[in-house]
Amino acid sequence: MSTSDRLCVTPPLEDEKIKITRPDTIAAGIPAVVSAMQHVFREMKLRQCVSTLFSVNQMEGFDCPGCAWPDPDDHRSSLGEYCENGAKAIAEEATSKRVEPDFFAKHSIYELSQWSDYKLGKSGRLTHPMILEAGQEHYQPISWEAAFQRIAQELNGLAHPDEAIFYTSGRTSNEAAFMYQLFVRQFGTNNLPDCSNMCHESSGTALSQTVGIGKGSVRLEDFYLTDLIIVIGQNPGTNHPRMLTALQKAKRAGAKIISINPLPEAGLERFRNPQEISGLLGSSTPLNDLFLQVTINGDVPLLKAIMCLLLEAERQQAGSVFDRDFIDAHTDGYDALIADLEQQDVEALAQASGVSLAEIRKAVEMILAGPKMIVCWAMGLTQHRNGVQNIREVVNLLLLRGSIGKPGAGTCPVRGHSNVQGDRTMGIWEKPKPAFLDKLAANFDFSPPREHGHDTVGAIEAMANGQGKVFFAMGGNFLSATPDTEYTARALQNCNLTVQVSTKLNRSHLVTGKTAIILPCLGRTERDQQASGPQFVSVENSMGVVHASRGGLPPASPQLLSEPAIIASLAQATLKKRSKVPWQKWIDNYDLIRDAIEQSIPGFERYNERVRNHGGFYLPNGARDGAFHTQNGKANFTLNPVPKHDIKDGELIMMTIRSHDQFNTTIYGLDDRYRGIFNGRRVILMHTSDIQAQGFRPGDYVDLTSEYDGQIRRAPKFMIVKYPIARGCVATYFPEANVLVPLQHYAEKSRTPVSKHVRIRLEKS
Numbered sequence: 001m002s003t004s005d006r007l008c009v010t011p012p013l014e015d016e017k018i019k020i021t022r023p024d025t026i027a028a029g030i031p032a033v034v035s036a037m038q039h040v041f042r043e044m045k046l047r048q049c050v051s052t053l054f055s056v057n058q059m060e061g062f063d064c065p066g067c068a069w070p071d072p073d074d075h076r077s078s079l080g081e082y083c084e085n086g087a088k089a090i091a092e093e094a095t096s097k098r099v100e101p102d103f104f105a106k107h108s109i110y111e112l113s114q115w116s117d118y119k120l121g122k123s124g125r126l127t128h129p130m131i132l133e134a135g136q137e138h139y140q141p142i143s144w145e146a147a148f149q150r151i152a153q154e155l156n157g158l159a160h161p162d163e164a165i166f167y168t169s170g171r172t173s174n175e176a177a178f179m180y181q182l183f184v185r186q187f188g189t190n191n192l193p194d195c196s197n198m199c200h201e202s203s204g205t206a207l208s209q210t211v212g213i214g215k216g217s218v219r220l221e222d223f224y225l226t227d228l229i230i231v232i233g234q235n236p237g238t239n240h241p242r243m244l245t246a247l248q249k250a251k252r253a254g255a256k257i258i259s260i261n262p263l264p265e266a267g268l269e270r271f272r273n274p275q276e277i278s279g280l281l282g283s284s285t286p287l288n289d290l291f292l293q294v295t296i297n298g299d300v301p302l303l304k305a306i307m308c309l310l311l312e313a314e315r316q317q318a319g320s321v322f323d324r325d326f327i328d329a330h331t332d333g334y335d336a337l338i339a340d341l342e343q344q345d346v347e348a349l350a351q352a353s354g355v356s357l358a359e360i361r362k363a364v365e366m367i368l369a370g371p372k373m374i375v376c377w378a379m380g381l382t383q384h385r386n387g388v389q390n391i392r393e394v395v396n397l398l399l400l401r402g403s404i405g406k407p408g409a410g411t412c413p414v415r416g417h418s419n420v421q422g423d424r425t426m427g428i429w430e431k432p433k434p435a436f437l438d439k440l441a442a443n444f445d446f447s448p449p450r451e452h453g454h455d456t457v458g459a460i461e462a463m464a465n466g467q468g469k470v471f472f473a474m475g476g477n478f479l480s481a482t483p484d485t486e487y488t489a490r491a492l493q494n495c496n497l498t499v500q501v502s503t504k505l506n507r508s509h510l511v512t513g514k515t516a517i518i519l520p521c522l523g524r525t526e527r528d529q530q531a532s533g534p535q536f537v538s539v540e541n542s543m544g545v546v547h548a549s550r551g552g553l554p555p556a557s558p559q560l561l562s563e564p565a566i567i568a569s570l571a572q573a574t575l576k577k578r579s580k581v582p583w584q585k586w587i588d589n590y591d592l593i594r595d596a597i598e599q600s601i602p603g604f605e606r607y608n609e610r611v612r613n614h615g616g617f618y619l620p621n622g623a624r625d626g627a628f629h630t631q632n633g634k635a636n637f638t639l640n641p642v643p644k645h646d647i648k649d650g651e652l653i654m655m656t657i658r659s660h661d662q663f664n665t666t667i668y669g670l671d672d673r674y675r676g677i678f679n680g681r682r683v684i685l686m687h688t689s690d691i692q693a694q695g696f697r698p699g700d701y702v703d704l705t706s707e708y709d710g711q712i713r714r715a716p717k718f719m720i721v722k723y724p725i726a727r728g729c730v731a732t733y734f735p736e737a738n739v740l741v742p743l744q745h746y747a748e749k750s751r752t753p754v755s756k757h758v759r760i761r762l763e764k765s
């Protein structure tokens with residue numbers, strides 16, 4: 001379906017007056033504060049702004065609904081542990097604008113689908129449960145009770161529970177996530193795809209196999225003890241701005257930083273800390289000591305080249321480079337790795353990586369300068385066909401240096417959504433471990449389904465071929481976040497019922513199953529009042545700290561229910577006497593949910609007591625302590641071949657990335673300040689020589705096509721922007737370019753879509 005049809009399934013084309021300036025080389029500082037304040041004051045009343053911004057990420061406050069970067073265990077800035085993009089996330093949720101029933105009476109879904117994602121989001125907070133009856137064009141109000149009955153009826157009418165799919169986005173609290181997976185399993189399915197499938201699934205898969213835990217191993221303190229931080233495939237200046245403060249502190253403590261990226265990202269060049277007076281006055285800290293401009297997906301050859309050169313140095317002086325004691329005592333597969341490295345041709349590796357051997361030698365020198373190293377990464381490594389291998393190669397490097405399981409060293413996959421890690425800990429997973437299911441069976445007296453469920457790709461396929469009939473989403477924007485938008489739209493439209501638990505309007509509310517329901521819920525910033533008094537929820541950050549989050553604002557509407565309350569009501573309506581869980585009691589007092597979590601999941605001993613401690617508590621982490629809970633009890637070296645790409649003449653490699661003014665599919669604004677792109681999003685960043693070679697000029701408009709398995713996908717009208725990106729590589733924004741990402745191409749083993757590696761061609765628009 002194209003944008004000219006009645007229902008627009010992709011972000012519509014608009015007349016954008018795009019302005020281009022030189023990319024920034026300094027992140028944050030005054031412009032960040034100004035930008036944050038503009039967003040906040042546009043959305044919120046002044047009185048609320050001040051108290052809300054001051055309580056973000058404070059010990060007694062709420063967890064920032066932005067990213068999952070951890071808060072300092074001890075000292076927290078009195079300004080609020082705040083950052084520009086955190087402030088935007090808060091303004092987005094705490095907006096004073098409302099989407100009430102008369103909004104839907106006025107605007108049909110067809111009309112709304114012609115609105116940009118930006119305009120949809122800016123309409124305000126959803127206030128009432130709404131239903132779109134089959135064949136209708138307008139949502140109408142429905143009572144909560146009637147909504148739960150309709151969903152229950154549809155679910156109970158299915159031939160098999162596996163015909164229902166239950167998606168989760170990563171903002172859901174631990175309490176809501178635990179209840180949700182329990183309800184879904186009591187209903188009878190493991191169809192629990194989540195945003196993690198599109199995000200750090202490759203990290204979880206690789207780390208579980210190699211070091212025995214699918215999470216990172218470092219704490220924030222390790223940044224201040226380390227010799228070297230490698231930031232690879234990640235753009236912290238935009239996506240984890242508070243990480244820049246940690247990098248600055250690390251540098252002041254003597255660490256060096258290498259960044260590896262096809263783009264020179266401003267956030268890694270220099271940083272003005274907006275929380276320091278000197279930063280506001282203009283003094284900036286250089287962060288990067290070395291920038292390696294790798295080609296898209298050139299990371300395996302680059303890391304291999306580094307290891308080959310390390311091996312060379314080790315050969316010159318045995319024991320001086322590799323940590324043999326650690327390797328002998330704690331690892332498996334060393335000899336095979338060395339044999340593999342010996343087969344490699346370093347020149348060819350450098351060539352494949354796009355980085356010169358001279359630059360790679362500089363990196364090797366920096367690695368050799370100290371024994372402790374941390375590697376941080378995000379979507380630049382995970383969203384590739386060889387995403388799992390990318391991360392296993394990172395682990396190989398750390399293991400050779402014995403740089404894990406000790407202070408100042410280890411793995412740091414930087415998580416995306418603020419509780420995506422906690423949701424997985426709570427059992428949101430389509431492939432649950434038998435031991436976890438055994439616990440649920442014993443504690444809640446039922447037989448959980450044992451067969452694995454659908455992940456995100458599997459869920460889209462199931463809906464497309466008619467096996468998935470009910471789609472329920474706990475948050476998120478499934479249509480726009482997943483690949484192959486037009487195919488996914490048809491899959492969703494194939495369902496009998498789609499239900500979205502949401503705070504804000506998005507395209508998934510408009511492109512729906514035959515019947516659609518919106519259940520509006522409380523956000524992080526809001527007070528959650530239940531029978532026993534005000535409640536708090538808890539979340540787990542990127543470094544495995546579980547802590548409380550308490551909202552302080554009055555709810556956006558008196559109609560809103562909390563996510564736990566929605567799940568409890570739905571579970572009661574659907575399962576009736578089939579469930580022995582005291583759903584209502586859990587809602588009256590969330591401590592009882594936490595007691596149930598404590599009984600079911602290791603690491604949550606004395607949950608209610610410890611979550612009330614300042615700053616919360618750390619979950620156990622074997623890799624952090626040097627204990628590798630893999631099948632063989634060792635940390636495992638792995639062999640990861642250099643990926644081969646069949647790039648045809650004229651094709652470019654496209655990565656889909658985030659602008660500075662978005663949170664995934666939520667568009668805060670139309671600027672990408674650090675990259676010097678203003679007032680528009682349909683741009684394609686290209687190297688000047690590629691622009692020339694393709695016969696275009698900066699400012700020209702092109703249509704993008706991708707061809708996979710004989711099918712051509714098309715995204716019209718992108719403006720060419722000259723940018724210092726690696727040659728042969730281009731960048732566009734997600735979700736505008738998602739139509740080009742083929743559903744059937746995903747990472748081996750983790751099935752994460754290849755959103756950072758799409759072969760495309762350009763045509764004059």
Ligand SMILES: Nc1nc2c(c(=O)[nH]1)N[C@H]1C(S)=C(S)[C@@H](COP(=O)(O)OP(=O)(O)OC[C@H]3O[C@@H](n4cnc5c(=O)[nH]c(N)nc54)[C@H](O)[C@@H]3O)O[C@H]1N2
Nearest residue numbers: 067085233235239296297378379380416417658662663664
């Ligand atoms: N403000 C804001 N914060 C966010 C989000 C947001 O949208 N907005 N999203 C949240 C979520 S869910 C997530 S997962 C994270 C995402 O955080 P990031 O992973 O930082 O986000 P991306 O924009 O996808 O950027 C990926 C980076 O990888 C680089 N890259 C792409 N391909 C390759 C490659 O092949 N090799 C290497 N070495 N680098 C590559 C890109 O140039 C880019 O700098 O951020 C979270 N925080």
Ligand SMILES: Nc1nc2c(c(=O)[nH]1)N[C@H]1C(S)=C(S)[C@@H](COP(=O)(O)OP(=O)(O)OC[C@H]3O[C@@H](n4cnc5c(=O)[nH]c(N)nc54)[C@H](O)[C@@H]3O)O[C@H]1N2
Nearest residue numbers: 169199475476477481501502503504506656664665734755
């Ligand atoms: N091409 C391409 N595609 C990608 C990516 C990419 O880099 N490139 N990145 C992928 C990644 S890393 C991720 S994590 C996914 C993200 O996928 P999702 O998590 O599905 O998408 P979001 O845009 O984060 O979801 C935003 C919606 O969540 C709802 N929401 C916000 N707060 C709350 C809340 O507190 N409760 C509830 N119930 N709802 C809430 C709002 O209605 C909002 O419209 O996208 C993936 N898709």
Ligand SMILES: [Mo]
Nearest residue numbers: 199200416417
């Ligand atoms: Mo993510």
